[in-house]
Amino acid sequence: MNFKKTLKVAVVICLALIIAIIPLLSGGCAGGADSGNKVKVGFSICYTGVAAEKGRPMGNAKLDCMKYINEELGGVAGHQIEVIWRDNQYDAAKATTIINELISKGCLFFTTNSSKMMGASMEVANRAEFAGFTVFSAPALTHPPQHIYGQMPDYGDDWAAFARYYLENIWQGTGKAKMALHLLNNPTGYGARDAAQALADELGIEIVSIDEHTATTISEIESLTRIKALNPDILYISSTPQPTSIIIKNAVELGMYPDITIACGHASFTSVLVDLAGTNAEGVYGVFPTVNWGDNVPAMAKMTEYCQKYHPEDYGNMDYITSWAEGLIVAEILRLAIENVGVDNLTPQAAEEYGFKKLDNFDVGGLHGPVSYTPGDNRLSKSNRVFQIQGGAIVPISDWVEAPLIKYEDFEWFGK
Amino acid sequence: MDELLQFAITGVTVGMVYSLIALGFVLIWKSSGVANLALGQLVLLSSWFTYGMLVQAGLPLWLGFPLVILFSLALGWMIERFILRPLIAQPILSLITVTLGVAYFIEGAVSFIWPKSVAALPRIFPQEVVRIGTAVVSQEYLWAAAISLVLFILLSLYFKYNKMGVVMRATADDQLAIQACGIPVTKIFSRSWMLACMLAAIGGILMSSIGGITFGLAETGLKAFSVVILGGLDSFLGAILAGPIIGLAESLGGGYLTPLTWPGIREVIPFIIIIIVMFVKPYGLFGEPRIERI
């Protein structure tokens, strides 16, 4: 009995010690290593948690891309990139501690993938003048522009791009086109609402209803029944793949689709959507800022090779492409900064001033539109393309279109 | 009028899916008084396991499903044997918290074994919709509703007539007394966890055939909470009736109130109803009132 008790005490103490020591140890490992010839960047990735569906392929892609740059290209300008990455588990409190860590570990800048995670990191970063960019962003992150950048056009730009495409190529009626919005209940969904609120009148589109759904919805028959009664021409969904597939499926069941046009923002428009929605998704439009798998662009070969080698399960996922491009941009920013100020003078401020702000028509191997910095507009790439699901594949149906800057901060309703 | 019918049918069928998940929760509560916070994660794990059997291993349905059920029984046994048994007779909140640990563990294990983030199960049910009057409903929901009804009837009969069922009820009432009668309480717990995991597996198969497998499944446990509280934590009848009530409230409330208020009202309506119900019937619609003694 006594022995058992001692054992118990010992185990409890051990556990407590392990907890206390893990961070210390790894802190020592990462910080202690000689990093003279290396340049550091930080990645805060939602590898696990509720957003893992998107976070994981993206995390895999950017780490693979870093591997490619370090091993095959010998780093940037002869310097290896040291990546400090953390799994933020889509948890805001963790994201905030991670950003503090990245700042204190001497990273030059950071990236993350979602609006929520950037929201939790950005004020700390802004206050420290520590630049960073996020792959998927809602308008609130880059308006007003500070030290946070968006890799791609935001969810609002998707809406604007589709609305313009629709009016030019599909709309045949007279008067105003009627559009119903179906939004995920977070910034991903409401980014589209912001753009609709800012531009709908001007473009000649009437927003007949705004509905929202959760990420875990199992039936949207109810909301679609109401939408059907309003007789819209377009149903625009800004969400992630799984709820989108449910909405599309229910729309088919209610007999709404394919009579109306359904379009999606880029957060849901990936091969996963086709997997989940099957034949129902045939003919659905979507806006996406990157090329598709198998397209003939310079970066495709290497990316496919690495994806097949390290993460074959992500092949066909567009999120992998986006984040591979993210990796290339990271390298380009570092290259610019090193060439402009020299590796010894690199600071986060220098990386922003001579890296981010010097980006000029950088071609990310053709994976998405060219990347440039324009003062006052913190979106790095500004081009979108409209796609359609045809025969189970995602097919581009428009050229790259430039998404003009929307000055959200000038509107009264846009939060401070 | 057409709309009303559509809302009502949608509400009831979706609600039956909630009921299915809720039954597993009630089962554990009924025999051990533990609130199982890992419910959603069990659903997630068994969905992925189904995916592993049907898609990765390519087994036919008639072989795949029994294997999934077997797996879930084994899972339930293991959870009880290695995690809950050492905690028998400890404060009940510790038992509840330990299921939280189980939840995280399962979530990690799922990412560990299935690095894919989303997957679709092969279509198990026919895709044609069924028309009831002017309303449509897809067959998956009807199947789910039928299956939860059958499970409910089986469970109720089991608890009423089988000796083990009676013993389970007694255990929930007074663990000490039942142990004094020479009945092994551990066996009862083990049995109820196995059954509960099986229910979660069936729920998982149905849910993921409707919407595919994503991490979102882990949050389905949440809907089950509101269902069981409304129905009464220890009542199968409550769970099977409260599901459609919650479903109806969501559907009708969403249908008629959204234009009047903000979007998304559908998600909070069940909670508002529950708060109101609690004032009238504090132990849920069918829960057993506790007689208080000093």
Add this chain to the structure above:
Amino acid sequence: MNVDLPAGTRNYSYAKDMAIFRTRAHWALLLSLLVFVFTAPLYWGNYWLGVANLIGITIVAATGLNILTGYCGQLSIGHAGFIAVGAYTSAVLTNRFEWPFLVGLIAAGLVAGLIGLVFGIPSMRVKGFYLAISTIAAQFIIIWVINHWTGVTGGFTGIRVPPASIGGITFVSQASQFYLIMAITALTVFFAKNLARTRVGRAFVAIRDNDLAAEVMGINLFRYKFMAFFVGCFLAGIAGSLLAHWTGFMNAENFTFMDSILYIGMIIIGGSGTAVGPIFGVISIRMLQQGVMFISPMLEGSFLDLPAGFTTGIGPMVFGLVIVLFLILEPRGLAHRWALFRTSYRLWPFSY
């Protein structure tokens, strides 16, 4: 109380008997702790200060929950919702109306406390897990309102929160926020420790152990249950306000249901119904979370060719496993182990 005293110590007056710091060792420990805390920014980096800030904020919140659930026995699974109320009250007041931080802080506590009272009303009729649903409802309704009351809260767009400032001093760096947060945390813990020893605290415990018996003894259930809800949610609001100014940008997505459950986990692992419980619980859970974040990058760096899911899965698995092991080995919480340790230290070398 006297059992806890070290051998050879006697108290000769009531005041002495009741003092929190009674022996020289106590004072020495307190002093060294204070010295340690207030010099910490000198040798801790930005990151560790950030973690310490998060821990401090969480301790304030968990202490509130401990008063409500640990002492008074009213199970609340909506704590993150009340924290959100505090965070947004403070954010709206300091951003939109540009009121001073201190006003925002107090208002955050008061508003969260009042909202807590509203959702505490069902506690008059129900208890245990049935009451928990009312607090779960609180969580969802609060978040829904915050997300849609765009005119005030900014809705899904989120709201920026200026850094905290008191009388011209602005708390921007992690080090300066560290002092602010630690001061408030210390005050909270001291307040909670004292509350537990007053008439109110004893009434709470009586209600937790058997509310019917408590009522028969003349304890006004209505009053004390409400008081517990108010105090618990007040502290949640204070924590929310600190969190808002620490993060700098608020989005209602930051307050998830999982967080609410985790707060319960923290006080259980620490030891509910004890003053030190929340501190132990919060420190171990938060440190574990931080530790888990390092595991996969570290393993990835040291071993090549790990299976694809390894890096992603190992974190939550270890986290869950440690929680399970903690509870199996010490179901009464770390505070219980601490008490045993303290007693054996005091009686040493005479163990019986």
